Amino acid sequence: MNQDYIKPDNWSIIEEGFDASRVKSSESLFSIGNGAMGQRANFEEEYSGDTFQGSYIAGVYYPDKTRVGWWKNGYPEYFAKVLNAPNWIGINVKINGESLDLNICKSVDDFKRELNMKEGWLSRYFKATLLNDIQVEVFVKRFLSLDLDEIGAINYEITPLNSDAEIIFQPYLDSGITNEDTNWDDKFWDTTGISHKNNQAFIEAKTMKTDFHTCTFMESKVYISGKPILVEHNTKADSNHVSFSYAYPVKKGETYSVQKFGGYIVDRNHNKSQLVKVAKQVLKTATEKGFNQLLEDQKNAWITIWKMADITIEGDVKAQQGIRFNIFQLNQTYLGKDSKLNIGPKGFTGEKYGGSTYWDTEAYCIPFYMATKDQKVARTLLEYRYHHLDKAIENAGKLGFKNGAALYPMVTMNGEECHNEWEITFEEIHRNGAIAFAIYNYHRYTGDYSYIPEKGLEVLIGIARFWQQRANFSSDKNKYVILGVTGPNEYENNVNNNWYTNYLAKWCLDYTLDQIEKVESEFASDFLRIAKKVKLSKKELALWKTVADNMYFPYSEKHQVYLQQDGFLDKELISVEDLPKSERPINQKWSWDRILRSPYIKQADILQGFYFFEDQFSDEALERHFDFYEPLTVHESSLSPCVHSIQAAKLDRMEQAYAFYLQTSRLDLDDYNHEVHEGLHITSMAGTWMSIVEGFGGMRIKDNKLSFNPKIPKQWKEYSFKVNFRNHIIKVNVTQKQTNFEMIYGENLEILVNKKSLLLKNNVLKAVS
């Protein structure tokens, strides 16, 4: 744990006291989003201290140049990256001519920030004494509407406490923004038009190269003691900036406030010639409702989300706050409405990692969305990859693979690869397996097979072809090997026979062969269509089987464990415990070569495989591998502790499971890896959900039935969660004594609890102790 300043609270994220060194961290932690856009919790008014200003529009990206010192064949020429968007939240404040700037004023008192997750808003309160000795009290509330997802609203109140003062509000729009991660000094936005009238202003800007047209807009209105007043305002506009100035002589103790509505209209959703017009309509709808009604709607929209997605924990505020923070941020990032969107590892909270889609979606996020939303959402996420199949085939082609082999990109926005480190781009190929696994997982959970004949099988075939070609026969081992890969543990690069990769490759081949057989016999017309389209031959299938049947897996007889890769045992196996704290995180303290030859594991690798394919290994084998690999794992990936938490729970090591749970759920809140200032770890938050539902709740699908094996950490009085399973909604409540199951929606359903059958009936509570 690296920080401890967030106040424990069941429903809110709270910071008290102003500390300039925490500003960037808090900007990440208090981020808000509504699935269509999002923003870091930047101050509205000027702030001259260290800050990372960031607003992001879903699906608006930029193809940045790929430049490396030493070019490798196969690198993308351009890669799409998350793009910092024009700023509409800005409201500069002048008090008797002095700018309100928390970085330079004499004192900041009673500073408090709150992110209210129950109702979906962000607020800030403080008293500030300016250099001119005027003390003011400020209260700001802001939210991005879930209902009208193109707009957000700000209410900014200021009260001079010790004297009258002339206060000027300067709400503005700014399209002269750059990316924090801009490497190559490119300009991303072209401002194409600025207009303003009365209290409204509009900046039209388009992204260079990708030509996304956007209109960033605002409307402002000022109030005294909550009553609208008419103030003549000045307007200033230049090439990428427009601001209004509302000056008013405010009496001591009187509250002067501005309400600002703003947001984006994007040609992803509207005709590009109509953007300003649409913006005006959206403003009209919003202002007619008014700030308070919009806020009321916001609360109700979040109530609906929480009704299905909430997890309650009694007796452990930090744990409760952690899980809600995770669920809240996931819902702020992705709501499953748009099939072209996906879940970026940093959501709308930062730029690191460039693209939007990683294997995180398939490996970590789909279970959360399957169980807390309509199953269409998960299907939409699968279809995202189906739409990218041609590009994945192209991508494999660039690396020399033939005959329809598909390699999905490591990082992408539009199906094209967005990353150019050879050891990742070309070698971290296990991602291909996660995409196949998600298809299997979707069918397993939802029971909906139709996706496979309709779309999934083509994806599986492309992936199977890749694996068959990527493996080669080693006459030395008399087996098929997979050389030169990077596994999920990115702290080993270009290794041979990474067990996880080999296992997944074999599984993909076997699974695809099974699905071909099933589709051929049960969906004949689909089969004919696909077989013709992808030119399947019996000979090819036989080759897949040969490779799958003869795959090599490195194993240590001495340790009775599979080896992470061929050379693993040559390393000095000193456990993390024996590593001085001052050396961690190793990715910030050590040079890369030292990391690579160390035994330290960034994230679950073999254990990730045991998680995916749990049924294929005994509990004893899991325990042996857990005991061998866990002590070497540094968890410097956000995706690691959740898997360990689930497995520790399965092994009845509840203390360990609980510690990992806290780590995954409070990874950002407590900044375990010293990096929260760069943004939040959104995708791993779905892993946190899994660590409760699958870890403590022991939820699985067994024999096509929903199955539970509930456990509870001793720190908790009780906890509860709901899952949406095949048109049933089941609420599970676990106490130290018993578990209550209640089907709150759906027909009779047989489930398994601790391997025993239990029949659930609508609204009948069943307790199992």
Add this chain to the structure above:
Amino acid sequence: MNQDYIKPDNWSIIEEGFDASRVKSSESLFSIGNGAMGQRANFEEEYSGDTFQGSYIAGVYYPDKTRVGWWKNGYPEYFAKVLNAPNWIGINVKINGESLDLNICKSVDDFKRELNMKEGWLSRYFKATLLNDIQVEVFVKRFLSLDLDEIGAINYEITPLNSDAEIIFQPYLDSGITNEDTNWDDKFWDTTGISHKNNQAFIEAKTMKTDFHTCTFMESKVYISGKPILVEHNTKADSNHVSFSYAYPVKKGETYSVQKFGGYIVDRNHNKSQLVKVAKQVLKTATEKGFNQLLEDQKNAWITIWKMADITIEGDVKAQQGIRFNIFQLNQTYLGKDSKLNIGPKGFTGEKYGGSTYWDTEAYCIPFYMATKDQKVARTLLEYRYHHLDKAIENAGKLGFKNGAALYPMVTMNGEECHNEWEITFEEIHRNGAIAFAIYNYHRYTGDYSYIPEKGLEVLIGIARFWQQRANFSSDKNKYVILGVTGPNEYENNVNNNWYTNYLAKWCLDYTLDQIEKVESEFASDFLRIAKKVKLSKKELALWKTVADNMYFPYSEKHQVYLQQDGFLDKELISVEDLPKSERPINQKWSWDRILRSPYIKQADILQGFYFFEDQFSDEALERHFDFYEPLTVHESSLSPCVHSIQAAKLDRMEQAYAFYLQTSRLDLDDYNHEVHEGLHITSMAGTWMSIVEGFGGMRIKDNKLSFNPKIPKQWKEYSFKVNFRNHIIKVNVTQKQTNFEMIYGENLEILVNKKSLLLKNNVLKAVS
């Protein structure tokens, strides 16, 4: 072989006929240099076609930003790179108002370029018909003076053939140049002053950041039919450019010419406030001599070089041309006068590879300079590394090594690392061994031990410390292993137990222990000084010995060969012969991951080790390893064929040795690897010299004696070379029947020929058949 347009000639490089697609290749091949500066063979007059303009000043570099998409700890923040320098050779030509530009004129006839290696000058002849139908004949001669190494001279003659014409010569200076390899759009040069008077002009410019101050200068004079004439000239100067215009109405058949002297004065050698003054003095000296006398001096200076360095080959013009091209370019690049300079892989002919010093110097160049120059030159090259020892210790420190361990940079200008690919910078650590080997090699050849107690031992200790710390104990193998390295074969990255690296590490430890013992017993005061300075302990030495004695070497019982690295046998060992030609060079056709998991070897790796430590392996072992690895070697490094040529000769495979000899000696002339347009491969040219002297001549040091085992390719009538050995100069002449040895300088010397003793006396020819 990729091209075949260079005419075979014993002493010259000749191109006939103009072909725009060859311009960049020829600019490399016809490059000229004098050790202090050098330039590509760019045309003097305007050329709008594809060209790569390059002039370089020895030791003037620029610390460019290190930028990578994903930063790794340990990368240099800045790295020094070879810097393109202001252009002084430019002479634009206007004929009746039309620019002479070979890219756009109607026709170019009888075009001929010659690089005369015997005399050290470059010439160009052509007839051109302009768009205005005027036909002119042009003859240009240019050289960089070896005697006055701050100046070069150009004689540019033009004759209108079919009509009178007004011809304008516009000699100019230009400091507005950029690097071909500029990645980050930085500006490198700041022009600080421009002045001109009469026929002289001066541009003072300094490099950004490194603050090298230079004066680029010129003086021009025009002639009609060889007689100086006074022509009023216009002068144009702007912020980084100055030009004179000499217009003259030239009669049909009359020759109008300009002589231009130009060059650089640099504050590496002069007080920076005196640069223009020094330039004027240099111009005075040069113009007083005049073009013809300077050219005469040039010829004589080259005669002196060739007298010692020439290798003659009778009966094979291409082979003769090849070796002289190599010797010529080496002498153009480095003459051993300045201890801060070194030998860049591209010399003054291009920018690729950034820095100036690689392990090439120690592994390939030192033998050439030891045998063809005074031994001080080789000692100067060793001292270059001694001067960088502190920076090598700093560099190792950045990677986590302690206690005075030294890791020399992969690429450097000033001792700092210039490269930032982790698999090279952090992992291609065998370079450290080459630096130790060169110390051993210097002593072996020159017999001069004094360097070791004076300076070399400190370097050896730093290197030994690195190896001991870099190895780790594998309990699995019960041996010390070296994980995560890149060997000389850069087509494998991050491998474990690269045999060459492990062998070199062990050798360094053993050799350093031996030298410590010797210095302790024979140079006691040196030993005390060093032991105190570096804080040596008996315990540390014991640890070195443990690591050296227990080093692991991967070996295949089945193939009876050492393995290049632990995973080598898992690869599909398909020989290069069976690889379609269309797939080669693989570094241009394949993605990096495919290269890495292929068995193809970029350059001698295990065989490089067998070359260094020949005496430690039997001929049978050499043959086995050669037969195993050679068929997998693609020789896509220029440093590869020479080693294979030497070893093929040793194995009496003269056809193969000859083929490799042609490949190494004509690598650039015939452009084997499709890349000569980027510059020449200077350092490997010393390898070409070795392939004759050590390969065919069989020269070695055995039992502290010079030893030969001469062979001759059947294609040759005879060949000869000279070596400078411990104050003796010996000429060796090998025919198909016998070998003649003649000591042309020095006292009586016992040498070995085919393992038998032979006493050489001054000027007495001894024949051995």
